[in-house]
Amino acid sequence: MSSTFDTVAGIISETADIPREQITPESHAIDDLGIDSLAFLDIAFAIDKAFGIKLPLEQWTQEVNEGKAPAEEYFVLKNLVARIDALIAAKA
Amino acid sequence: MRLEYFEMIDRVVVLDRDARRIEAQSTVPMESPVFEGHFPGHPLVPGVLLTETMAQASGYLILGLMDFTHMPFLMAVDKARFRTFVGPGTVLSITATLEHEGSGYAVTKAKIAVEGKPICDAELRFRIMPFPADLDGQMRAQARRIGLLTEA
Numbered sequence: 001m002s003s004t005f006d007t008v009a010g011i012i013s014e015t016a017d018i019p020r021e022q023i024t025p026e027s028h029a030i031d032d033l034g035i036d037s038l039a040f041l042d043i044a045f046a047i048d049k050a051f052g053i054k055l056p057l058e059q060w061t062q063e064v065n066e067g068k069a070p071a072e073e074y075f076v077l078k079n080l081v082a083r084i085d086a087l088i089a090a091k092a
Numbered sequence: 093m094r095l096e097y098f099e100m101i102d103r104v105v106v107l108d109r110d111a112r113r114i115e116a117q118s119t120v121p122m123e124s125p126v127f128e129g130h131f132p133g134h135p136l137v138p139g140v141l142l143t144e145t146m147a148q149a150s151g152y153l154i155l156g157l158m159d160f161t162h163m164p165f166l167m168a169v170d171k172a173r174f175r176t177f178v179g180p181g182t183v184l185s186i187t188a189t190l191e192h193e194g195s196g197y198a199v200t201k202a203k204i205a206v207e208g209k210p211i212c213d214a215e216l217r218f219r220i221m222p223f224p225a226d227l228d229g230q231m232r233a234q235a236r237r238i239g240l241l242t243e244a
Binding site for chain 2: 038041042044045048049054055056057058059061
């Protein structure tokens with residue numbers, strides 16, 4: 001998997017105290033890893049800092065709540081990593 | 093500063109929008125029921141109230157920068173350090189700087205000094221949410237009281 005995934009997995013492992021080997025690209029941050037909203041904001045902060053981006057959490061939350069996108073679009077790690085890569089590319 | 097009412101900020105000295113920084117001032121009261129227990133005969137401002145003071149300065153900074161569109165709620169305190177004691181009558185200089193504005197959250201670094209000497213510092217995180225009903229009016233009134241808002 002990509003270096004972005006490795007960085008994100010490391011952040012999740014350290015921030016949420018989850019063994020690194022439990023974190024895979026298929027992991028759902030909430031359903032599989034049990035990350036709550038407070039911990040997810042900690043993770044988002046670390047991701048923002050690590051990549052110099054701003055995860056649009058409010059927009060994602062709104063889209064999920066309004067049924068415009070399934071939560072898996074954002075919370076399954078391979079999808080989250082793809083969105084992070086897109087934000088990095090857009091910044092360049 | 094009215095400890096019992098959690099009114100920790102007396103006056104905003106400056107809100108610097110470009111530097112994303114606020115300076116505020118507060119004077120610890122000479123008497124308070126807080127001091128009756130913390131500690132009997134040896135009055136000291138509890139560290140948790142110094143943390144609240146830094147959080148409120150940070151909160152007013154965020155409110156000011158966001159023009160009172162959303163309300164910050166304290167959600168995390170990191171790297172808090174309390175370097176010396178604070179007693180009644182002490183004049184506190186509080187500063188807070190916005191370190192990161194995320195989506196739905198914000199991060200500040202805040203510190204308190206007395207006559208230039210560092211008292212405490214911390215990194216604080218806030219969840220940024222729409223105002224609960226009627227709270228924005230109360231927050232605006234508080235902001236006017238401390239000089240953050242000056243319009244009529």
